[in-house]
Amino acid sequence: MDSTFWEMLRNIFEAGTFIYGAVLLGTYALLALFSIIAVRSYAKKGESQQVDILLKSPLAPGITVLAPAYNEGLTIIYNVRSLMTLVYPRYEIIVINDGSTDNSLEQLIEAFELVPVDFAYNVKIPTQPVRKIYKSSNPAYALLTVIDKVNGKSKADAVNAGINAASYDYFVCTDVDCILHEHTLMELIKPVMQEPHKRVIATGATLRIANSCEFDEGVMTRMRPPRQLLPRFQEVEYIRAFVLGKMGWSLINCVPNVSGGLGLFDKEVAIRSGGYDFSSFGEDMELMTRMCRYASDNKIDYAIRYVPRTLCWTEAPVTVRIFGRQRTRWARGLAQLMHAHFSMFLNPGYGRMGMIIFPYNFFFELLAPLVEAIGIIFYITGAVLGLINWPTALLLLLFIYTYSVMITTLAILWDQLTFRYYKSWREVIYLCATPLMEMFIYHPLIVFFSLRGYFHFLTGKKSSWGNMQRRGFKQQATAH
Amino acid sequence: MKTIPAFISATVDQFRYAPLVIQIAVIFTAVAVSMTAIAYISILLNRYRSHRREKKLAALHPLIDELLTEHILMNEELYTDEPVEATVPVGVFDKPIFEKKWARQVLIQRLMQYRDNVQGAMGDQLRSLYIQLGLDKDSLKKLKSSRWDHKIQALGELTNMDIPIADVIILPLTNSRNRELRATARHAYIKLSKNEPFKFFDVATEPLLLWDQVELFRIISTTDRISIPNFAQWITYSSNKSIIAFCLKLVEHYQQLSAVPAVVKLLDTRDHYLRANAINCLGKLRIESVEDKLMSMYDSQPHHCRTEILKAFGRISSGKQVDFLRQEFLHSSDFEIRKHAAKSLINNQWAASSLIQELVDTATRENKLILKHCMNPLIKF
Numbered sequence: 001m002d003s004t005f006w007e008m009l010r011n012i013f014e015a016g017t018f019i020y021g022a023v024l025l026g027t028y029a030l031l032a033l034f035s036i037i038a039v040r041s042y043a044k045k046g047e048s049q050q051v052d053i054l055l056k057s058p059l060a061p062g063i064t065v066l067a068p069a070y071n072e073g074l075t076i077i078y079n080v081r082s083l084m085t086l087v088y089p090r091y092e093i094i095v096i097n098d099g100s101t102d103n104s105l106e107q108l109i110e111a112f113e114l115v116p117v118d119f120a121y122n123v124k125i126p127t128q129p130v131r132k133i134y135k136s137s138n139p140a141y142a143l144l145t146v147i148d149k150v151n152g153k154s155k156a157d158a159v160n161a162g163i164n165a166a167s168y169d170y171f172v173c174t175d176v177d178c179i180l181h182e183h184t185l186m187e188l189i190k191p192v193m194q195e196p197h198k199r200v201i202a203t204g205a206t207l208r209i210a211n212s213c214e215f216d217e218g219v220m221t222r223m224r225p226p227r228q229l230l231p232r233f234q235e236v237e238y239i240r241a242f243v244l245g246k247m248g249w250s251l252i253n254c255v256p257n258v259s260g261g262l263g264l265f266d267k268e269v270a271i272r273s274g275g276y277d278f279s280s281f282g283e284d285m286e287l288m289t290r291m292c293r294y295a296s297d298n299k300i301d302y303a304i305r306y307v308p309r310t311l312c313w314t315e316a317p318v319t320v321r322i323f324g325r326q327r328t329r330w331a332r333g334l335a336q337l338m339h340a341h342f343s344m345f346l347n348p349g350y351g352r353m354g355m356i357i358f359p360y361n362f363f364f365e366l367l368a369p370l371v372e373a374i375g376i377i378f379y380i381t382g383a384v385l386g387l388i389n390w391p392t393a394l395l396l397l398l399f400i401y402t403y404s405v406m407i408t409t410l411a412i413l414w415d416q417l418t419f420r421y422y423k424s425w426r427e428v429i430y431l432c433a434t435p436l437m438e439m440f441i442y443h444p445l446i447v448f449f450s451l452r453g454y455f456h457f458l459t460g461k462k463s464s465w466g467n468m469q470r471r472g473f474k475q476q477a478t479a480h
Numbered sequence: 481m482k483t484i485p486a487f488i489s490a491t492v493d494q495f496r497y498a499p500l501v502i503q504i505a506v507i508f509t510a511v512a513v514s515m516t517a518i519a520y521i522s523i524l525l526n527r528y529r530s531h532r533r534e535k536k537l538a539a540l541h542p543l544i545d546e547l548l549t550e551h552i553l554m555n556e557e558l559y560t561d562e563p564v565e566a567t568v569p570v571g572v573f574d575k576p577i578f579e580k581k582w583a584r585q586v587l588i589q590r591l592m593q594y595r596d597n598v599q600g601a602m603g604d605q606l607r608s609l610y611i612q613l614g615l616d617k618d619s620l621k622k623l624k625s626s627r628w629d630h631k632i633q634a635l636g637e638l639t640n641m642d643i644p645i646a647d648v649i650i651l652p653l654t655n656s657r658n659r660e661l662r663a664t665a666r667h668a669y670i671k672l673s674k675n676e677p678f679k680f681f682d683v684a685t686e687p688l689l690l691w692d693q694v695e696l697f698r699i700i701s702t703t704d705r706i707s708i709p710n711f712a713q714w715i716t717y718s719s720n721k722s723i724i725a726f727c728l729k730l731v732e733h734y735q736q737l738s739a740v741p742a743v744v745k746l747l748d749t750r751d752h753y754l755r756a757n758a759i760n761c762l763g764k765l766r767i768e769s770v771e772d773k774l775m776s777m778y779d780s781q782p783h784h785c786r787t788e789i790l791k792a793f794g795r796i797s798s799g800k801q802v803d804f805l806r807q808e809f810l811h812s813s814d815f816e817i818r819k820h821a822a823k824s825l826i827n828n829q830w831a832a833s834s835l836i837q838e839l840v841d842t843a844t845r846e847n848k849l850i851l852k853h854c855m856n857p858l859i860k861f
Binding site for chain 2: 018053058059117413417
C-alpha cells in the first residue's frame, strides 16, 4: 500500500514537473522568437528616424528625471553631473536626498551652489516630511532641484516625494548611481509619441553592468563585459532578461515590469495609482502592476513598451554577500506583489495582465525556485534510496543545460546582431562562454537567495534601503 | 571492438525504444546544441561582415571626399554663370568602384550629407552630379520596390536631392498603413510639392502621431520656400482631430491671426482635448477679445481646460481678469488651480502689484507659499 502511494506520488511529481518544464521551455522559445521580431523591427524603424529631431522641437513633451539618493556621497556629484549631460530640450532633474546620514546634501549644496527656496510642494502622494527644497543660484544648473526629506526607509518614499514636486507629465525614475546614455530621454519618450491608439503608461530600456566600462565626465565611452565573474553573470542575465525577455513580452504588450533602474512613466496614471508603495521590496514591479490595474479598472487602453538599446549602466554587486542581499530583496518583493494582487490572477477583467503576465510570474518566477528546490530534494532522496535511473537523469540534465545555454546565447546573438556593443572579439567570447557556467555557479545562488527572500516574506523580517556599498565610477574612470 | 556502423545502429535502437520523454529530450538537446552553434557562427560572421564593411568604407569615404572636394566644392569653374548641368565634371567619377551597387549607395549617402551642410550653388552642383551620375535612377528603382524600408530610403534620397515625385506615386504613400513609410511620404510631399504642400491634410485618414508632428513641424519650419496656407481651413473642416491639433500648433508658431475666428469656433467643440488646445493657442496668440468668452465658459469646463484658461489669462496679461484670478486663487480648493491662478496673477503684475502684495501679507500659509513659489525667478514651473 505504502509503496503504491509513493509510486503514485512520484509519478504525479514527475508528470507535473515535465508539464511545468515543457511549458516554461516553450515560453522561452516563443519569447526568443518574439524578441527577435521586436528587436529587428526597432532597429529597422530606427534607420529611418532621427531621434535628434526632438532636440530643437517646441513640441517635445517635458520630462522630469527623478534620482533618489541615500548615503551616495561617494558618487553623488559625479552622478548628478552625468544626469546633466542628458540631451533633451525640456527636462528637469530632481534629486531626492532621503535623509542621508553622510555628507551627500552638503556636497550637493556646495557643488551646485544650491539655496533653499519657498517651493509650493503639493502632497499628491503621502511621504515622509520634506525638510527643504533647494534650487541652484547658478543658471548653469537651473534644471536641478534637490529635495531634502526625512528618511522614509525605502526608495519608494523618496521617489514619491520627487513625483509630488515634478513639473512635467512624464517622469523618468532612475537610481542616482546609474549612468544614463545621453539620448535616454529621447529614446524613452519616442514609443510614447509613436503609439497611435493606446496610452503608453511606461517605457523601459535595457540596463547593463557598468563595472568594467569606461566613463568620462559621466558619459560611457567604452563598453566592456565585467571582468569579474559574478558581475559578468549578471551582465548575461540582464541581456537575457531585457533583450530577450522584455522585448519578447513587449511585442505582445505583456511587459511584466519596468526596471527600477530606468523607466519612464505617465505621471498622471502613476499618481492616480497611488505612487510607489513604500512598504514593498519590489516597488518598481508593484507600481507597474498597480498602474496596469488602475488602467484596466478605468478602461484605459494602455501599453507598456521596451527599448532594446542599452541606455543605462549600473554598478553590479561584486561580492556574494551584497548580491545575496539584493536578490533576497527582489524575491521578497515578488512574493509581496503576488500576495497583494492575487485577485488579478487569471482574472479576465485585467486582460493580458490577469491572464498572461500574472500567471507567468506566479508559475515561472515565484514558483520556479520552489519547484527547483523540491526537485533537488526529490533527486537526492531518490539517489539515497537507489531509485534514480542515472542515464535518464543525466540525459534530462544535459537537455536542460543545453537548452538554457541556447536561450542565453540567442539573447547575446540578438544583441550582437543589432547593436554590436563590444569592441573586441575577446570580449564577445568572454560573454559567450559565461552561460556555459551559469547553471552550475550562478543559478544555484539565485535559487538560494530567492528562497531566502520568500522565507523573509513569510517571517516578516525587517529590512531597509538596499545600500549597495558602491565603489564609485569616478575611481574607475580615473583608473583607466 | 564495435565498428562505427554497429555503434550508430545500437544508438538508434536505444533511441527508438527509449521512453517518449527521453526521445523528446534527445531531440531537443540536439536542436539546442545546433542552435547554439549556429548562434556562435552568426555572431562570428556578423562581426566579420561589419569589420569588412568598415574597412571598405574607410577606403571609399576618403576617395569620395577627395573627388567631391576637389572637383565639385572647390572647383571655381563651376561657380560661373554657365548652365549648371553642362559643367559638372562627371568623368572623374567614372571609376570601376562606382559600378558596384553598394559603392553607389555610399556615394548617394555621402552626397546627401554634403548637401545637408552646404547651400546655394554648391548644393545645386551636388544635385546636378547626382542626376548626371544616374543615381536618381537608383533611387527611383528603390521607390518602386515592394519593401517599405527601400521606399523610405528612396524618398529620403529624392527629397534631399529635390527631385520631384509625381503626386500619383507619392500621395497614396501618405496614407500607407506602414507608419514609417506614411510619415516619410508626408515629409517628402511637403518638401517636394510645388503648389499644395499641405494637400495630404485633406486626404489623411490615419492619425498624425505626436512624433510625426514633431518631424513635420521641423520640416515646415525649416524649409524656406514653402508657402504657408491659412490653417483655418483644416481647423474648420478636417474630420481628423490630430490634423486640427497640429494646425493649432502651426497657427501659434506662425502667429497666424487670420485663423483666429476658426480657433475661437473650436471652443465649442465637444472634444475637450481639442478645446484645451484651442484655448492654449488663443492664449499664446494673446487674443484679448476672447477673454470674456473664456471666462463665461470657465465654470463648465473640465480641470485641464480650466488650467488652460487660467494660463491664457496670464499670457494675454490684459489686466482685466485680475479679480477673477484673485477669486480663484483664494477660493479654489484645488492646489493646481490656485497655483495657475497665482502664476497668471504674477504675469498680470503690471496691473495687480498692490493686490499681489496684499495677498502675500494676508493669505494663508499655503497660499503664501504658492505665491512665493510663483514669484521666485529660480523656480520655472
